[in-house]
Amino acid sequence: xxxxxxxxxxxxxxxxxxxxxxxxxxxxxxxxxxxxxxxxxxxxxxxxxxxxxxxxxxxxxxxxxxxxxxxxxxxxxxxxxxxxxxxxxxxxxxxxxxxxxxxxxxxxxxxxxxxxxxxxxxxxxxxxxxxxxxxxxxxxxxxxxxxxxxxxxxxxxxxxxxxxxxxxxxxxxxxxxxxxxxxxxxxxxxxxxxxxxxxxxxxxxxxxxxxxxxxxxxxxxxxxxxxxxxxxxxxxxxxxxxxxxxxxxxxxxxxxxxxxxxxxxxxxxxxxxxxxxxxxxxxxxxxxxxxxxxxx
Amino acid sequence: xxxxxxxxxxxxxxxxxxxxxxxxxxxxxxxxxxxxxxxxxxxxxxxxxxxxxxxxxxxxxxxxxxxxxxxxxxxxxxxxxxxxxxxxxxxxxxxxxxxxxxxxxxxxxxxxxxxxxxxxxxxxxxxxxxxxxxxxxxxxxxxxxxxxxxxxxxxxxxxxxxxxxxxxxxxxxxxxxxxxxxxxxxxxxxxxxxxxxxxxxxxxxxxxxxxxxxxxxxxxxxxxxxxxxxxxxxxxxxxxxxxxxxxxxxxxxxxxxxxxxxxxxxxxxxxxxxxxxxxxxxxxxxxxxxxxxxxxxxxxxxxxxxxxxxx
Numbered sequence: 001x002x003x004x005x006x007x008x009x010x011x012x013x014x015x016x017x018x019x020x021x022x023x024x025x026x027x028x029x030x031x032x033x034x035x036x037x038x039x040x041x042x043x044x045x046x047x048x049x050x051x052x053x054x055x056x057x058x059x060x061x062x063x064x065x066x067x068x069x070x071x072x073x074x075x076x077x078x079x080x081x082x083x084x085x086x087x088x089x090x091x092x093x094x095x096x097x098x099x100x101x102x103x104x105x106x107x108x109x110x111x112x113x114x115x116x117x118x119x120x121x122x123x124x125x126x127x128x129x130x131x132x133x134x135x136x137x138x139x140x141x142x143x144x145x146x147x148x149x150x151x152x153x154x155x156x157x158x159x160x161x162x163x164x165x166x167x168x169x170x171x172x173x174x175x176x177x178x179x180x181x182x183x184x185x186x187x188x189x190x191x192x193x194x195x196x197x198x199x200x201x202x203x204x205x206x207x208x209x210x211x212x213x214x215x216x217x218x219x220x221x222x223x224x225x226x227x228x229x230x231x232x233x234x235x236x237x238x239x240x241x242x243x244x245x246x247x248x249x250x251x252x253x254x255x256x257x258x259x260x261x262x263x264x265x266x267x268x269x270x271x272x273x274x275x276x277x278x279x280x281x282x283x284x285x286x287x288x289x290x291x292x293x294x295x296x
Numbered sequence: 297x298x299x300x301x302x303x304x305x306x307x308x309x310x311x312x313x314x315x316x317x318x319x320x321x322x323x324x325x326x327x328x329x330x331x332x333x334x335x336x337x338x339x340x341x342x343x344x345x346x347x348x349x350x351x352x353x354x355x356x357x358x359x360x361x362x363x364x365x366x367x368x369x370x371x372x373x374x375x376x377x378x379x380x381x382x383x384x385x386x387x388x389x390x391x392x393x394x395x396x397x398x399x400x401x402x403x404x405x406x407x408x409x410x411x412x413x414x415x416x417x418x419x420x421x422x423x424x425x426x427x428x429x430x431x432x433x434x435x436x437x438x439x440x441x442x443x444x445x446x447x448x449x450x451x452x453x454x455x456x457x458x459x460x461x462x463x464x465x466x467x468x469x470x471x472x473x474x475x476x477x478x479x480x481x482x483x484x485x486x487x488x489x490x491x492x493x494x495x496x497x498x499x500x501x502x503x504x505x506x507x508x509x510x511x512x513x514x515x516x517x518x519x520x521x522x523x524x525x526x527x528x529x530x531x532x533x534x535x536x537x538x539x540x541x542x543x544x545x546x547x548x549x550x551x552x553x554x555x556x557x558x559x560x561x562x563x564x565x566x567x568x569x570x571x572x573x574x575x576x577x578x579x580x581x582x583x584x585x586x587x588x589x590x591x592x593x594x595x596x597x598x599x600x601x602x603x604x605x606x607x
Contacts, residue, residue, distance in 0.1 A: 101363045105328060136362075136403040143356035168396060169354075169382050 014290075016087065017053060017061040018282040019175065019208045019243025022046065022079060029067055036216060037251045044247040046083050052246060052255040053085070059279075060087035062243075062286055064149065064175075065117055068092045073107060080112040087288040088114035090149050090173075095137025104144045114286035115173060116141060117149035120156065129159045138167055147171040147285060150203075153179045157193035164200045171202055173285060176209030176245065177231045182223065183215050191230045198234030204285050205235045207262060207277070208243030211253040219252065221261050228265050237266070237273035241282040297342030297570060302554040303494025305445045305466055307374060307411065311548040312573050313345040314338040314566070315498060315559025319360045320353025328360075331561035335364040339373060341570035347469070347498065347557045349378035349416050350401060358404040366406060376412030376469075377401045378449060380430060381420070389415060389425050391433035398437050413443040414469055418459070419450045419600030427462045447493070451599035452606045453480050460491050471498035474553055476506055476539075476546050476582075477525065477589050478596060480606070485552040498557035500547035507540045508533065516597040528588045535581055542585060544569055545577040 023030065024043050033040055049061065063076050063086050073091030080086040093103045093116050107113050116137075120128055128134060141148055150160050150172055157178050164172050174197070180190040197203060210224050231240060242262050246255050253261075266274050282288065299308045319331050335346070348357045358377065365373070379397035380389040398413060413434060418426045426448065434446045448459055449469035456468050468488065473481035474497040481497060488495055501507050505517055505525050517525070532539040547556040560566060586593075598605045 098366065101359055132403065136406065139355070139400045139403045140359045140362075143354050143359045145354075166396060167400065168388070168393065169386075 014060070014279045014283065015056070015058040016242070016279040016282040016288065017058050017244050017246070018241040018286075019064055019090075019206050020049065020061055020246040021064055021066040021248065022049070022076065023066055037248075039250050040247050046079060046086070049246065050085065056256065056259055058259075060085055060288060062086075062088045062090060062114065062282060062288070064090040065092040068119060070094075070103065070107075073113070077107070077110040077113060081110065086112070087283075088112055088286045090115040090117050090147075090286075092117060092119075093137075095140075096131070096133035097137075100137045101140050104140060104146070108144045108146070111289075113146065114288070115147035115149050117151055117175070119151055121151050121153050121179070126156075127159065129156070129163045135163075135166060138163070138170060142167075142170050145287065147173050149173045149175050150178075151175045154181060154190040154193070157190065157197060161193070161197050161200075164197065164203050168202055171285065172204075173241075174203055174205040176213070177205060177207060177227060179209065179213050180227050182210065182213040182219070182227060185223075187226060187230070194230055194234040198236075198239075203235075204239040204241060204281055205231055206241050206243045207231055207265075209245040209248070211258065211261075212245065212248060212251060214252065216252040221264070224261070225265070237269050238276045239281060240277045241285065242278050243282075297573065298548075300551065300554045301494075302445075302496070303467055303488075304492045305494055307445070307494075309345045309374065309496070309555040310343050311553075311555055312343050312544070312569055313347050313496070313498075313555040313557035314343050315557045316346055316348035316357045316361055317352040318357075318559035318561045319348070319364075320351075320357040321561065327561065330563060331360065332364040334561050334563045334566050335361065336368075337563040337566045338570075339368065341567060343566065343570060344373045345376070345555055345557075346373055347376045347412075347496075348405075349381065350397060350404075351378065351381045351383070351416060354383060355400075355404060358401055362405040370407060374411040375405065375407060376414065377405075377410055378414040378416035379434075380418065381416040387417075387421050389418070389421055389430040391429050394430060394433040395437060398434075398442055402442065409441060410443045412445050412447065412467060413437070414447045414449040414467070417450045417600065418448050419452050419455050419604035421601070423455060423458050423604060427459060431459075431463055431465075445494075449498075452596075452604055453484055454606050455604055456484060457487065458604070460487070460493065464491070465493050467494040467496060469496040469498055469557070471557075472502045473497070473596070474547055474550065474556075475500055475502045476528070476543050476585055477502060477521075477592060478594050480594055480596070482550060482552060489552070495553055496555050496557060497547060497553040500543045500556050500558055501540060506543040508538065518595075521592050521595055524589060524592045528585045531584060531588055532581065535578075537578065537581060539585070541572045542577065542582060544572045545575065546582060548573045549577060 076089045080089050089112050091113055244258050249258055298311045302309050381387050415426050415430050437443050445466035447465045447467035470481045504511050508529050529539040
């Protein structure tokens with residue numbers, strides 16, 4: 001815990017990394033890690049992450065699925081059971097399958113499962129999010145008090161808007177500001193779609209994965225700034241959360257570097273807005289428990 | 297199991313309906329199997345009308361019904377759900393939400409139509425919205441075939457007249473108002489019959505008030521009401537009868553009440569209720585219990601907006 005004396009009020013800040021991954025590297029299971037990402041072709045486990053977060057004073061993390069398998073979700077929940085700093089897990093479950101309720105009942109016996117994510121960005125069907133079986137799975141989440149993490153490319157934003165509208169009581173989280181085309185310097189129609197999506201109050205957004213949407217080798221914080229500003233316009237700080245996407249971020253950006261860039265971006269905001277972005281929004285969205293050392 | 301016609305709908309409902317609010321609780325996995333089984337036991341006993349709501353367990357009841365009813369032919373049961381109330385404090389009776397809510401309920405339960413859809417606990421909102429916005433939107437959904445019959449549900453009697461003086465309904469569902477202790481819903485029968493509206497009654501035990509079990513923490517009964525109800529239960533016990541039996545038999549024997557919706561996640565209890573409903577009531581014991589409950593007859597409490605409540 002740190003006491004923030006610099007802002008407009010005394011605030012106690014719990015910092016949370018709302019988005020990162022763990023894996024035991026396997027070239028078959030992680031086929032998406034291509035040659036340009038050679039740096040992350042290895043295991044990334046809790047000890048590696050502790051080394052990154054401890055110096056920055058980040059108290060907790062949310063671990064997100066990277067493969068589409070119940071085995072991985074169970075593994076992430078096991079890790080979360082062993083490590084207090086893993087406050088929540090965004091797992092995968094077969095949302096479109098008839099067995100989804102049984103799967104959710106089974107998985108939620110572990111209290112740290114906070115959300116479900118499907119890698120919609122890789123679905124070839126442009127209307128995947130409009131399909132009935134997928135929507136039946138989404139409709140089953142709220143009773144289990146689970147959020148849904150939306151992982152898409154910017155071209156899928158109109159479908160995401162339809163999804164969010166279709167489930168007004170379901171809480172959604174937009175991952176990686178919907179992956180805009182930073183590499184191409186293209187901001188429209190992503191910006192317009194983000195502003196439209198932000199009008200819904202049942203969705204919050206993660207400020208993460210931005211450097212990896214730019215040119216890995218030749219990007220600058222200034223190049224990311226307009227995208228960050230749009231996220232701020234669309235969601236405001238209270239509905240944004242800081243995430244690193246570590247270790248994926250490492251192909252373009254060090255953990256500490258991304259933390260420093262986001263800290264610079266949010267420096268002009270008020271203390272309570274910064275507090276929301278750096279932890280409070282994540283704690284509220286994913287209903288994260290405080291760590292043992294903070295209980296009292 | 298006896299069946300009765302529901303108003304002018306042409307539907308024939310069992311005198312006991314399965315109240316699936318009981319499936320909205322938090323379950324351990326072993327209870328979960330029992331809860332699912334209670335649905336099948338109900339169907340096997342001829343209790344083929346199921347009443348639920350997206351409010352029960354914030355959707356958990358509908359989700360579990362979807363699992364329990366998987367593989368059960370759709371023509372084996374009649375299914376009613378509700379809309380507009382989503383948590384104890386969140387209400388949304390907008391036209392847009394009507395469409396979304398019905399679609400979400402259909403998805404959760406894995407069915408293509410609802411037999412009944414009710415505006416849920418409308419006394420919590422400005423009821424003019426129900427008449428002017430919610431019901432017209434629900435009638436459109438009915439036109440599309442997703443819902444067969446529409447109505448409203450809630451606590452005060454006043455709300456039924458408010459709505460029916462302004463528009464038409466196929467059915468209404470009342471709770472805690474046709475029991476050993478409170479019979480106010482029966483007073484509304486001539487008015488509802490004249491309008492051709494089907495009457496569904498729920499909660500014959502008035503949330504355990506008329507059982508020997510402990511009252512839930514949120515129960516609004518005053519100390520006098522609790523003490524009187526306890527005396528009635530003890531009187532039955534002395535005759536070797538569970539007051540719950542008398543409560544079920546009393547609520548199902550009025551032919552104006554098409555069905556009496558009551559819920560449990562315990563299969564044995566479902567079976568018990570079905571058996572009780574087939575047996576004649578002990579008239580002498582009923583008269584004695586009614587005499588005991590006389591001082592609190594028609595006692596009721598306030599739900600929702602004060603202006604929507606009964607005097």
